[in-house]
Amino acid sequence: MSKTNKDILIRLQNVWKTYTMGANKVHALRNMNFEAKRGEFVAIMGPSGSGKSTMVNLVGCLDIPTKGEIFLKHQNIAHLSESKLAQIRGQTIGFIFQQFNLIPTISALENVMLPMTFQNMVRSEREKRAAKLLDLVGLGDRLHHRPTELSGGQQQRVAIARSLSNDPELILADEPTGNLDSKTGVNVMSFLEKLNREQGKTIVMVTHDEKLSHIAERVAHLMDGQIINETRPTAKERRQSFLHSGLAPKESSISKKS
Amino acid sequence: MIRDIITYAVNNLRNRKMRSWLTVLSILIGIAAIFTLVSFGQGLSSYVNGLASKMGTDKIIALSSKSLTSGINEELFFTQDEVNLLGKVKGVAELSPNYLKGVQVTKDKKVVYSFGIGMSTGKDRRLVEEVFTVDIIRGRALKTGDRNKVVLGYNYLVPDKIFKKPVKVGDKLDINGRLFEVVGFFDELGNPSDDRNVYFTYAGFESLFPDLKDRYYQIIMRSSADTVPATVAARAKEKLRKYRGLKEGEENFDIQTFEQALQTFTSIITVINSILLLIALVSLIIAGVNIMNTMYTAVLERTKEIGIMKAVGAQNKDILVIVVVESSLLGVIGGIIGVMLGWGISSLGGKIAAGAGYALLSPVFPLWLILGCIFFGGGIGALAGYFPARSASRLRPVDSLRYE
Ligand SMILES: Nc1ncnc2c1ncn2[C@@H]1O[C@H](COP(=O)(O)OP(=O)(O)OP(=O)(O)O)[C@@H](O)[C@H]1O
Ligand SMILES: [Mg+2]
Numbered sequence: 327m328s329k330t331n332k333d334i335l336i337r338l339q340n341v342w343k344t345y346t347m348g349a350n351k352v353h354a355l356r357n358m359n360f361e362a363k364r365g366e367f368v369a370i371m372g373p374s375g376s377g378k379s380t381m382v383n384l385v386g387c388l389d390i391p392t393k394g395e396i397f398l399k400h401q402n403i404a405h406l407s408e409s410k411l412a413q414i415r416g417q418t419i420g421f422i423f424q425q426f427n428l429i430p431t432i433s434a435l436e437n438v439m440l441p442m443t444f445q446n447m448v449r450s451e452r453e454k455r456a457a458k459l460l461d462l463v464g465l466g467d468r469l470h471h472r473p474t475e476l477s478g479g480q481q482q483r484v485a486i487a488r489s490l491s492n493d494p495e496l497i498l499a500d501e502p503t504g505n506l507d508s509k510t511g512v513n514v515m516s517f518l519e520k521l522n523r524e525q526g527k528t529i530v531m532v533t534h535d536e537k538l539s540h541i542a543e544r545v546a547h548l549m550d551g552q553i554i555n556e557t558r559p560t561a562k563e564r565r566q567s568f569l570h571s572g573l574a575p576k577e578s579s580i581s582k583k584s
Numbered sequence: 585m586i587r588d589i590i591t592y593a594v595n596n597l598r599n600r601k602m603r604s605w606l607t608v609l610s611i612l613i614g615i616a617a618i619f620t621l622v623s624f625g626q627g628l629s630s631y632v633n634g635l636a637s638k639m640g641t642d643k644i645i646a647l648s649s650k651s652l653t654s655g656i657n658e659e660l661f662f663t664q665d666e667v668n669l670l671g672k673v674k675g676v677a678e679l680s681p682n683y684l685k686g687v688q689v690t691k692d693k694k695v696v697y698s699f700g701i702g703m704s705t706g707k708d709r710r711l712v713e714e715v716f717t718v719d720i721i722r723g724r725a726l727k728t729g730d731r732n733k734v735v736l737g738y739n740y741l742v743p744d745k746i747f748k749k750p751v752k753v754g755d756k757l758d759i760n761g762r763l764f765e766v767v768g769f770f771d772e773l774g775n776p777s778d779d780r781n782v783y784f785t786y787a788g789f790e791s792l793f794p795d796l797k798d799r800y801y802q803i804i805m806r807s808s809a810d811t812v813p814a815t816v817a818a819r820a821k822e823k824l825r826k827y828r829g830l831k832e833g834e835e836n837f838d839i840q841t842f843e844q845a846l847q848t849f850t851s852i853i854t855v856i857n858s859i860l861l862l863i864a865l866v867s868l869i870i871a872g873v874n875i876m877n878t879m880y881t882a883v884l885e886r887t888k889e890i891g892i893m894k895a896v897g898a899q900n901k902d903i904l905v906i907v908v909v910e911s912s913l914l915g916v917i918g919g920i921i922g923v924m925l926g927w928g929i930s931s932l933g934g935k936i937a938a939g940a941g942y943a944l945l946s947p948v949f950p951l952w953l954i955l956g957c958i959f960f961g962g963g964i965g966a967l968a969g970y971f972p973a974r975s976a977s978r979l980r981p982v983d984s985l986r987y988e
Contacts, residue, residue: 388895389982409899415981416897427892427985431595436588441896443588488896 334400335496335528336362336385341394341404343380343551354380355391356551362530364495367522369539370532372548378532379500381548385530386419386498387411399495416444420489422499422518426481428473434460434484435469441491452491459487463517479510486517497521499531503538515541540567586909593910596882607871607878608918611961614868615922616929618861619957623930623947625857631774631944632850636843639715642677643842644817646670646803646824660836661799666824670803673823675816677808680708683789684801687782690758691747698737698780700759702789705730711804715842716773723753723768726785734764735783738772739941746780760792776941813841868964871918875968879911883976890976891984900977907973908966915965919958926957 343355354377362368370378383389384396387403390411396404403414420441421427428437438456447455460469463483465476473481482502489497499518503511519541521527531542539545540559547555559567597604648660662670667681683702688695703712705728713719726735740751756763759782773779790797807816821839825832840848883890890903930947937945 383982386895388985389980409901412894412897412899415895421895423985427888427895429889429892431599432592439588440893443585444893444897444899444902446585449587492897 333364334361335364335366335398336360336530337395337397338381338385339395339397341384341391341396343377343384343389344392353551355384358394358552360546360553362528364528365522365526366544367519367529367542368531369542369545370530370548371534371536371539371545376548377551378548380551382498382500382530382532385496386421387415412444416441417492418494418496420492420494420497422482422485422489422497422502424501424504426473426478426485426505428481428484428488430473433470433472434465434476434487437473437484438488438491441488445492456487456491459490460484462490463487477510478506479513482506482510482514483517486514490521495528497527497529499529501532501534503533503535511535511538537567540564589906589909590913592906593913596886596910597913600882603878603881604914607875607914608921610874611868611871611915611918611964612922612925614864614871615919615957615961616926617864617867618960619923619926619953620929620933620947621857621860621864622953623926623949624933624945625853626950626953627934627947628853628944629850630948631946632846636846639842641841641843642807642809642813643711643715644676644805644807644813644820644839645715645842645845646805646820646837646839648801648837661796661801662803662837663800664798666827667800667803669827670805670820670824673816673820675807675811676820677806678708678711679803679805680704680706680711681800681803682712683784683786683793683796683799685789685793685796687759687792689782691751691755692749694747696746696780698782699777700782700784700789700792702784702786705785711806715804716770716778718771718773720768721771723766725768726783726788728785729787730767730785731787731791732762732764733767733785734759734788735768735770736766737770737779737781737783739776739779740766741769745941762792764788772943774941774943779941807841814844817841817844868960872964872968875911875914875965876972878914879907879969879972880975882910883907883972886976887979887984887987890979891981891987894979894981895985903977903979904973907976908969911969911972912962912965915968916958916962918965919961922961923954923957 338358338360341355341358342353345352345354358377358381360381370381372378380389384391385398387398387406390406391404394404395402398414398418403411406414428434429440432440435453435456438459439452442452442455457466457469460466463486465480465483465487468476468480473484476484482505497518502518503514506514515538518529518531522529529542533539540563543558545557545559546553547557646662648662662681667679670676671679680703683700685700686697687700688697703709703726705726709725720735721738722741723735726733734757736751739745740747743750751757751766753766753768755766757766764784770781770783784792805816805820807813817839821835824837824839825835828836830836893903893906927949930949934946937943
């Protein structure tokens with residue numbers, strides 16, 4: 327699969343994010359440049375406070391940069407109004423958070439339906455699609471459970487189903503396994519990998535786990551608000567990240583989506 | 585979408601049950617008060633309107649004291665000459681004067697005080713009956729020559745109301761030390777003081793109170809068909825004023841059409857009702873502040889949830905609608921329960937009033953009042969929710985997602 331410049335989905339151009347705390351200025355991002363192609367799986371690594379979440383939030387239209395330009399599908403989103411940004415979030419982006427961020431008062435099904443509600447999809451269709459997605463993440467028998475009635479891994483799978491509900495091109499995952507034990511974490515991770523591989527979703531994932539980052543095609547290393555280096559896991563490393571989990575996909579089951 | 589929002593709002597209200605109920609309580613009290621007051625007010629005005637249409641618009645009343653509400657002053661009265669004078673006023677078709685004086689009625693050693701009314705036995709008697717819109721329901725009316733006979737108000741027929749044992753036709757009653765035979769009873773008028781009246785013939789009244797002969801308390805008149813009753817009343821008033829040699833505005837009597845008299849009565853009630861309504865409205869403003877406070881807290885508690893909704897595509901206006909719907913729901917629930925409570929209070933109050941003889945205090949429950957109260961509750965909820973909703977909708981998604 328060749329990826330030309332035309333296929334660039336995300337581009338950060340000289341992006342600064344500065345927080346002013348009284349007299350102090352904290353530069354969460356300093357002159358960051360970054361690109362991700364359509365269909366790519368990128369992992370972001372770096373020490374705590376290096377600006378990983380800040381970067382993902384900017385790409386996810388949850389915040390706007392202090393300086394610089396951000397292009398999403400060739401549209402500059404650095405200066406858009408909140409309602410435009412909300413539309414992009416709803417239609418183009420699926421979020422997966424470390425704390426799952428499900429709404430506790432409604433069922434798994436309704437949580438997955440929520441993003442479609444804000445896109446004014448008719449209820450019956452929403453219900454059908456949400457049930458299908460929950461089935462896909464293996465929660466077909468937990469539709470009417472509330473988040474508090476589910477395990478951490480199950481909650482994160484609901485969140486994954488929710489991130490897919492509007493069929494977004496881009497999935498942003500900020501430490502999606504941070505609150506899970508390693509086995510459940512790997513499980514979630516392999517699901518993301520499958521999404522990328524089978525459905526061609528672009529995924530940008532923040533992680534602390536070196537081994538898990540090897541699932542990605544590319545790893546961007548952050549330090550003090552800048553990308554200091556980018557690496558591509560070797561074929562061996564990629565394989566090992568799965569071996570490590572004991573969930574290595576059998577070669578035969580890997581079917582490239584044309 | 586709206587169905588999802590309502591489901592979501594109901595869920596949220598359920599999740600903080602105690603606080604929701606307390607908020608609902610604060611609004612339902614105000615709504616119940618308004619509902620009760622208006623239902624009685626409406627009942628009263630429909631009673632008065634009914635009265636006005638039953639007794640006809642052609643009646644005029646002349647009162648020897650200054651107004652209906654200033655009570656009885658025995659120093660003021662109409663003389664026979666004045667009655668004759670008013671009878672000759674242009675447009676007055678007929679008239680019928682009445683005596684009035686407190687009497688003491690004794691039966692089985694029990695003494696009660698009522699008003700004795702001396703009324704005509706001629707054909708002008710029907711004027712009195714039309715105005716009071718009552719018929720004889722037992723026995724017969726008074727006839728000329730019934731010097732030692734009386735007709736009684738309705739309440740004498742009711743056991744334990746005035747006397748332990750009801751009075752019967754043919755009974756003899758001691759009135760101011762003299763025995764009178766009861767020949768009949770009037771039907772219920774709807775207020776306890778009129779329903780205990782004792783009616784005499786002129787001759788009977790004059791024999792009991794010789795000093796009051798030709799000193800009438802009130803005169804009921806009928807204007808002739810082709811005149812405007814208010815004009816006739818004004819004309820009669822002017823004529824009597826000049827006869828008494830009084831300046832305009834210094835009359836010590838009053839002549840009004842019955843419609844005008846009833847209006848004075850209803851406008852007093854309206855003023856009282858308005859003051860009470862104002863108090864109820866103030867209580868609703870407090871309830872509104874209460875809702876606002878509840879919603880501010882709810883929004884603060886759900887900062888993170890709002891962040892999540894924004895992250896998955898909710899626009900500011902979606903959040904605004906969600907919060908306003910939730911607070912309107914509080915108002916609507918308060919409105920519905922308030923209407924039910926108010927209905928209960930009014931019905932009970934009406935029954936108690938009827939039991940005490942005040943049939944005129946019977947509440948009515950028009951549909952507009954019911955719906956109006958519920959919508960009003962919802963409106964207050966929406967209004968009170970608007971500001972918390974606006975501040976919720978303006979939360980920045982990153983900040984609210986970070987909120988714990
Ligand atoms: N709202 C804010 N106000 C002030 N400073 C902030 C804010 N958000 C982030 N920062 C600062 O920006 C820097 C980068 O934060 P960020 O959350 O992006 O780090 P991170 O790489 O995601 O760290 P972690 O691995 O701990 O999640 C930090 O120094 C942080 O203190
Ligand atoms: Mg972070």
